[in-house]
Each structure stands twice: as C-alpha cells, then as structure tokens.
Amino acid sequence: MARDQGLEELLNEQLEAVRGLAQKSMFGGWAWLLNGNLLCAARDDGMLVRLGKGNDGWALDLPGIVPMLSRGRHMQGWVRAASEAYGDDALRQKLVDAALDFNRSLPAK
Numbered sequence: 001m002a003r004d005q006g007l008e009e010l011l012n013e014q015l016e017a018v019r020g021l022a023q024k025s026m027f028g029g030w031a032w033l034l035n036g037n038l039l040c041a042a043r044d045d046g047m048l049v050r051l052g053k054g055n056d057g058w059a060l061d062l063p064g065i066v067p068m069l070s071r072g073r074h075m076q077g078w079v080r081a082a083s084e085a086y087g088d089d090a091l092r093q094k095l096v097d098a099a100l101d102f103n104r105s106l107p108a109k
Contacts, residue, residue: 004029031048047086064081064086
C-alpha cells in the first residue's frame with residue numbers, strides 16, 4: 001500500500017505541538033504514536049484514527065467514515081476516514097482531538 005504524503009503533511013502540521021509523539025512506518029502507511037500508543041495513521045486508502053472502544057459511534061454516523069477492518073475483522077474503537085472526511089479541516093481536527101483524548105487516558109508504553 002502506498003503512503004499518502006498529502007495526508008501525512010496535514011497530520012504533521014496538526015500534531016507538531018504534541019509532546020510524546022513518535023512516528024513510524026506501520027499499517028502500510030505512516031503512523032503516529034503518543035507515549036508509545038497508536039494514535040492515528042495515514043494510508044493511501046484513508047486516515048486511520050484510534051478513538052477507543054465505545055467512543056467511535058459519533059464518528060461512524062458521519063459520511064466518509066467507516067469502521068477499520070484488518071483482515072476482514074472489525075477493529076473496535078478504530079475508524080477509517082476517507083478523503084471527503086479528513087479533507088474537512090474541522091472534522092479532521094475533531095477526529096484528532098478525540099484520538100488524543102483517548103490516548104492520553106492510556107498508560108505510556
């Protein structure tokens with residue numbers, strides 16, 4: 001899977017001030033980790049966002065956002081946002097903020 005460099009740039013700009021952030025190649029794209037916990041990823045098929053189990057209902061009600069699937073299995077608490085969703089600056093910010101809130105509740109790895 002090819003990386004989406006445009007989405008990566010958007011996320012880098014959005015996350016530049018976040019402390020404890022690391023980046024690495026993962027999921028066939030580029031991933032951001034907060035204190036060692038997966039936060040989000042950019043792939044050519046969309047933006048993956050970790051909202052936490054039971055915290056993703058609001059996002060799944062929006063157009064362009066679907067559950068993340070891995071090998072055909074629904075990944076609880078993860079969503080995939082298509083370009084029409086992550087291309088909306090306010091929505092992308094809301095997704096990232098929700099992911100940050102959830103990840104900050106997790107113990108550091």
